[in-house]
Amino acid sequence: MIMFKIRGMRRYGFLVSSIGIACTAALTLAQGPPASVATVRPASATGPSAVPGSTRSLPLLPLVRTRARGAAVTEQGLRRTDVPRFFLVGVVWDDPDAELHGSVRIRTRSAATGTWSDWQDLDTHHNTDHGADPGTAERVPGAVRGATAPLWVGASDGVEVHVRAEAGDSGRGAAAGPAAALPSGLRLGLVDPGGEPVPRGSGATVSRSGEPSGKAAAAFGVPAAGAPLAPPDATRIPALAREDGRRERPARPGGKETERRGTGPYIGPRPPIVTRRGWGADESLRSGEFVYSDTVKAVFVHHTSSGNNYSCAQTPSLIRSIYRYHVQSMGWRDIGYNFLVDRCGTIYEGRAGGVARAVLGAHTAGFNTNSAGIAVLGSYNISEPPPAVVTAVAQLAAWKLGLHGVNPSGKTYLTSGGGNLYQKGKSVRLDVISGHRDGFPTDCPGLRLYGKLGTIRSAAARYQGR
Known part of the structure; x- marks a missing residue:
């Protein structure tokens, strides 16, 4: 039995604000996550104190x-x-x-x-x-x-x-x-979405890159190879050349490094990633637990269907809005996607828990385990995704999949959790880089973006040096 703190729950008879209102309901759940999913409670889930x-x-x-x-x-x-x-x-x-x-x-x-x-x-x-x-x-x-x-x-x-x-x-x-x-x-x-956050003071923290640091790192049992990718107060994780990427090892929650047999040099260069601190996440809104799969075998590409009427300067505000909508309006434990990409090709950290890790998201019903979700901000049924978007998704997929020893242009098998195109428990063969519609009857990621997946797969393989 696992205790989850579902944050951001509000009874709708009230007007709610995150300022001055802290309402957390603790629910005892009869059913925990699948056996292949691990739940870890950080020593402290802290963040900006007044967002x-x-x-x-x-x-x-x-x-x-x-x-x-x-x-x-x-x-x-x-x-x-x-x-x-x-x-x-x-x-x-x-x-x-x-x-x-x-x-x-x-x-x-x-x-x-x-x-x-x-x-x-x-x-x-x-x-x-x-x-x-x-x-x-x-x-x-x-x-x-x-x-x-x-x-x-x-x-x-x-x-x-x-x-x-x-x-x-x-x-x-x-x-x-x-x-x-x-x-x-x-x-x-x-x-x-409010304005920019006010940083919290010192103490054991979870860095805005989502990687445990300080006392929280000790609680996770993170080995040196799984060290944070950026300082706790960083707003951006820097780029890393492909030849230096071999040093990166995603660690499982228990401290055991992920196996990467046969991967050789096939890790793409790490693209720069704006952290949760960078886009102003109020960490007090989300659940305090981080939940992990065993590995990342596939990437699902999405669009947010939130419209294209935003400027790239407004992206942090847009992501903070989606975060609040997912957590406070829909009752989710955190934002659903693992990563988000704006129309200018800037990559943003999504769900907390570590960008290099197999964080369990809520992006593709029935196929969240052992996968990562990349959402492009906007609507792409009619609009053509800019070249910068295609490049960013390919670079991100090459790096993320390379950490887990996966070929972006290959095929993989995922087990359906039900509620999608396949019955629960069915082993389904999918492209390693798939669109949301490949696992569910949906228009996502939009006709135009879906049509770019072949280009994204080929580019990601090249970034890995294949």
Whole structure:
């Protein structure tokens, strides 16, 4: 039996802010992680002590024209022009296993100009194709919630949202049946990422690179070869040439180094990585435990479906917003992705626990174990990913997979955890660098980005010197 502290849980009857409110619920879980997953509690999970920002929740209401005696509510929404400033929006509901069959349309009012945006559609399947594997400790009923993908809208102070259930299907040639019921507990989440964090004072810390340091390192039993890649207060992990990469050894939580038989020189150069401190993660929001797989056998490429209306200077704010949305709105233990890449090709550390380690993420339902998730910030069904994105993903995959002795252009087998295209327990042959849609019926990582995976595989192999 494992005790997890699910941080960031909030009852939605309140407006919540991370400033001055600390609400942590401790849940005793009947089922722990799979046998191939290790959980380690750091000596101290500390971070910035005062990170501005907030997450607010507004209940959606039935729209007047849909009210009918005895009829299911098939359209809900709201319009508010009196809300504090926010930058990212999404719709959440109570049951993470309930799907929203329908559409979610939203528009926002600019805080700078007072003008309203055009209507935009939200991706309604974020909770089913992303997230922890079914039946695992991180997917506890009542602790996590269903949700749309978040949408970055920039500084806004007004919002209008319409959620409409799709019409039922009565069969070919027949009239459409009654609309499906909407999930219960529909609420609008509004996120303000706040500004830059205020560093916490000295003491045993977990570095913003996610690598244990000081007393925390001793608690992990980290050997010298698994030393942190950057100082505790670093905002960036520096690049490392390929010929120097052989010195890097990812350590398992118990202190045993990962086997790299037959890898030879096949470790790609380490690209520079912005740490969690670099993008301003409030470490008090996430769960204190780090959870690890045995190794990294595959990389899944994603897009965040959060829109492309952001500048690269805004990337830290965007990531802080997604982090808050995943943890406080959806109830996850941390941000779901292991890494994030912005449109300029800058790489950011995602889920805490160590960029060189096999950190268990929540990015590809059913295939999170022994894999890493790289999310490109934006939407790439129609938009072409910039060349800098393709290069960054290839470099990151070459380095990460090389640490674990894996050929980026090869194939591998992963065991399905269920809830995806395959039944639980099935051994599935996949490309080492796969798109999210290869393991789940989803549009992710977008048609245009998915079409670049062949180029990414070839480039990653070259970076490894193959």
